[in-house]
Amino acid sequence: MSKGTFDQLNDALFAQLEKLQSVDYADSEQMKQAIAQTNAVSGIAANIISNNATKISAMKYFENIGVEYGSLAAKAPKMLGGGD
Numbered sequence: 001m002s003k004g005t006f007d008q009l010n011d012a013l014f015a016q017l018e019k020l021q022s023v024d025y026a027d028s029e030q031m032k033q034a035i036a037q038t039n040a041v042s043g044i045a046a047n048i049i050s051n052n053a054t055k056i057s058a059m060k061y062f063e064n065i066g067v068e069y070g071s072l073a074a075k076a077p078k079m080l081g082g083g084d
Contacts, residue, residue, distance in 0.1 A: 016041045
């Protein structure tokens with residue numbers, strides 16, 4: 001399984017936007033379902049972006065203190081590229 005990219009995330013968000021725009025506004029049940037799905041997709045996207053922002057902040061921190069980030073990979077948490 002390949003990891004997602006920001007391009008894939010962007011494509012998914014635009015696909016969801018298109019889906020939301022194609023909903024029949026007269027069908028209140030379809031509208032409710034589309035809004036719920038859009039909220040779920042948006043929430044997941046926000047979490048992905050936040051997690052990656054944390055990783056970037058950690059990498060910047062290591063760079064600022066003069067430690068090569070890659071050398072810490074074995075000690076760093078998995079979400080930050082480490083082995084544990």
